[in-house]
Amino acid sequence: MSFPYLLTRLGELKIEHLQLDELTTDALRRRGAMSIALLVAELGKERYPTKEGLAAIAALEGLATVCGPRDVDWLTYWAGNDHRFHHRFLTCPELEEFTPENPVCGIGKSNFGNAGAMLQRAGYATLGCLAKGLREGLPEVPGMGAKKWSELFETIVKLIRDLREGRVSAEILSARFPLAGQVPISEVEFQPTFDIGERARALHLGVLHLGSKTSTLEAHGIRTIGQAADAFQSLLSLAGIGRATVNMMETRIHLLAGAQVENGDVDWGRYCYGAGIPLLPEAGDPADGNSFVAGLSDVIAEIGQKLDDDVLKLIIDRRLSRLPHLRATLEEVGTTDGVNLTRERVRQIESRFLKWMVAALLDDDYSNFDVHFRPSFAGFWRAAADRFSGADEISNSALLDGLAEVWQVDAALLTDHLPFIITIMTGDVPSGRSLGDGVRLGKEFLNLPVTTATLPLRRLQIGKAVRTLEGHGIATLGQFVDAIRTGSISRASGSHFRAAIDHLTCLEGGIDDVTGIDWDNYLAKTGTTVLPDERTGTPQTFLQMLNPALTKLLEIGNPVGRSPIIFARRTSHPVEVRITTEGLARELNTHGPTVKRAETELLQFLNEVLIGGNLAIAGVHVREDFLSMWKEAADCFGEADGDVARFKANLASRWLVDREELDRALPTLVAVLTGYPYKRLGRYTKLQAPIAQVVVPLPSVPSDVGDVPVRIMLRGFRRQH
Structure with a gap:
């Protein structure tokens, strides 16, 4: 709609009806724009809009959009302004039907709360007088502060909405709130009837959304809709229950009755729409x-x-x-x-x-x-x-x-x-600590495929934390996840636990229901080196890449600083050309026993990684085919019962390799399998993998930290009705 329409229908209204803020309104009134018509005329004089002019234009445009052929949708206009009423002005087609000549009903505390009592004392005792006063602008009312004015406008807006949607009418208002001097309709005459079925009658009183009055009614033994309907005639006699509560109950129960469907259930969409909930x-x-x-x-x-x-x-x-x-x-x-x-x-x-x-x-x-x-x-x-x-x-x-x-x-x-x-x-x-670390686990960890759940933790790059976990009976990924979910362990259980739990993020997005771990994804996230550089296609290839791969493994894993040099200069060579520990010690500017101890440690390290499959401490990822070759070598060594000659013969027969080629790798194979350099002993036994120390499982969190294993307390989660 255009501004001429506004001038025709709304021009005489004061500009306060636009509900612009006080400063803007004062500025416009100083320019002589007392009414909407004068405001439009004044704005037409502006060559360049002022600040208050821009605000006024926006308000007029908003008002124009809600003007219909016959009436103005003030409810929508006010909603667009977030129901901010800066001035004591208000009118709309629904209220214009009420005048001092058509007062309709009384104004008081029963229908307008404390604000109604103040208005009644100030002379606005009927709806007609209030509607006229709001159209022309209400003066200050003794006892009415900002909060009461806000409550008043909220009540009026609700009344207008109820009138528009037919929930109340002039007749209903007249009957409920008679004018002073009139004889009110008796409670018996006004006793409503509610057409509600058994299912609706059984509903808890709380569905009426009565606020704190629900507990008041429950204290009087009224807990269901049926009980409220049966006791409706006597509700006003109950302590703490006034006319406003009874009126709301009547309206809501009627809405409930009208929202019933054929089977007796309630169409809650219809009910809530009618109640504005x-x-x-x-x-x-x-x-x-x-x-x-x-x-x-x-x-x-x-x-x-x-x-x-x-x-x-x-x-x-x-x-x-x-x-x-x-x-x-x-x-x-x-x-x-x-x-x-x-x-x-x-x-x-x-x-x-x-x-x-x-x-x-x-x-x-x-x-x-x-x-x-x-x-x-x-x-x-x-x-x-x-x-x-x-x-x-x-x-x-x-x-x-x-x-x-x-x-x-x-x-x-x-x-x-x-x-x-x-x-x-x-x-x-719950806090993150009291809830446990299980809530941080990715979705992939809740239903792990079998191949992934049984994956040894030794295959993950979690360092020495693997030994701590194994010492507490947690050896597979599935056992680890279960311990986190149940609260048996958490980040607060210790630094190794914290590091291992944090490491699980590297697996997120890389678990497949069919293949298990997406190793390419995982290794890329962790930045882990893969050894050997190429796949082991044949035993011959394995023997050729053996020593270079182990040297690089020691350079990265590095149990002691001199390990790669000791292995390359001494351990991997036959006894005939092997440098002595004293000779190597002189080259390294150290002592013979130090070299010997370092050699023992590097062989234990290689054995645990290659035979025990403990890649967690390796700092690298060793290819499966390379580890498989080591497993075959270990099996052949076991069959030979420590006899190196038989071991060599069995391996040559199994792998179909040249004996001279096998001789070059034999010192490394024997040393890793036994923990001793080749030909140091006459007879060998396989080096035993370190045995994890069995300890009592840790609590989720030490007692002095104030966190406990996850226990969900459900005492308040109970149905009462």
């Missing part, structure tokens, strides 16, 4: 457990969007909707710009909110909750409450397995949402 999830009913869990983060965000409390919005956005290690602390929330609350106060608000949310989900008690959940969404939570009804506390893994079973959902999908799920089920926001 958000129904979540907005996307509709979750089709199954997977869609329910996948949509949890959206529902959390939707709750935050629908609430008016800024502190709760912060709590939801910065705490409830985030993983523990990304979550703001209570202090951080309390010191956010615009918020000045103590840590304890934020905790109280958070705890109260979670208590209200559990009551809504499990018991239909929405007395303190400003949104409503779809029954199918709440049904998943009730099924979980029933599943764990016999337990006061359970482990993290038991909770995960139980939820996967009762919700029929993939356990991997639960991981990202587990902190929020546990928050609802415990009524407390």
Whole structure:
């Protein structure tokens, strides 16, 4: 619509009806723009718009967009301004029907709260007088502060919406709130009838969203819709129950009755729309457990969007909707710009909110909750409450397995949402430490394929941490993940545990259901060197690359600084050409025993890596085919029972290699298998792999740290109705 339309229909209205801020309005009035018509004329004089002129043009354009052929949609205009009423002016087609000649109903505390009582004393005792006063601009009213004016406008906007949508009428208002001097309709005459079925009657009173009055009614023994309907005639006689509560109950029960469907269930979409209550999830009913869990983060965000409390919005956005290690602390929330609350106060608000949310989900008690959940969404939570009804506390893994079973959902999908799920089920926001390191595990680790679950930890580049883990009976990747999930170990259990847990991130995105570990992906992430440089195609190739590969392995793994030199100059050579320990010691400017001890250590290292398969301490990744050749050599040595001549013959026959070629590699093979340089002894035994020291399993966290193995406390997660 154009400005001429505004001039025709709205031109006489004061510019305060535009609800521009006080400074802008004062500036415009000083220019003589007292009405909308004069404002349009004044704006036409501007060659270059002033600051107040731009604000006025934007307001007029917004008003023009809600002008229809006959009426103006002021509700939409006010909503576009976030219902900020800077001036005591208000009008709309719905209110224009009420005048002092058509007063309709009385104004007082029963329908307009404390603001109504103040208006009544100031002479605005009828709806007609109030409508006229708002159109012309209400003066200051004794006892009316900013909060009461805000409450008044909120009540008026709701009344206008109810009038427009037919929930109330002039006749209903007249009957409920008679004018002074009129005889009010008796409670018996006004006793409403509610057409509600048994299912609706059995619903908890909380579905009416009555706020704190729900607990007042429960204290009087009224807990269900049916009991409220039966006792409606006597509600006003109950202590703490006034006309406003009774009126809201009547309206909501009528809405509930009208939202019933053929089988007696309630169409909650219709009910919530009529009551002006958000129904979540907005996307509709979750089709199954997977869609329910996948949509949890959206529902959390939707709750935050629908609430008016800024502190709760912060709590939801910065705490409830985030993983523990990304979550703001209570202090951080309390010191956010615009918020000045103590840590304890934020905790109280958070705890109260979670208590209200559990009551809504499990018991239909929405007395303190400003949104409503779809029954199918709440049904998943009730099924979980029933599943764990016999337990006061359970482990993290038991909770995960139980939820996967009762919700029929993939356990991997639960991981990202587990902190929020546990928050609802415990009524407390768990810290990352009290929740355990299991929540940080990637989805791939929850359902590991067998080939991956049985992978020895020795194959991963976790260094000496492998020995600590094996000492506690944790030898495979599957056992390691289970220990983290159950809280048996955590980062706080020690530096080796912390390093190994952190290392799991290198496997994320590299686990395949069929092939297990994607080694190329893993080795690229860890920057690990692969030895030998090429694949071992044949035994001949293995023998040729043997010594260069082991020298490079020692250069990287380096049990002692001189290892590569000692191996290359002494250990890998036949006795006839081998330098003595004293001779090598003189070259290295050290002592013979030092060289001997270093040789012993490097052979133990090579044996543990090549025969024991402990790549964790190697610092490199040794190819499978290369290790397979070493396994065959070890088997042949075992069959020879320590006799090197028989070992050489067996190996030559098995590998079909030339004996001279085998002779060149024999010193290295024998030394690694036995731990002694070749021909130092007359008879050999295989070097035994180091035995992991068996120790008592560590607790998840030392007691002085204040963290404990994961135990989920469920005492507050109970259905009450």
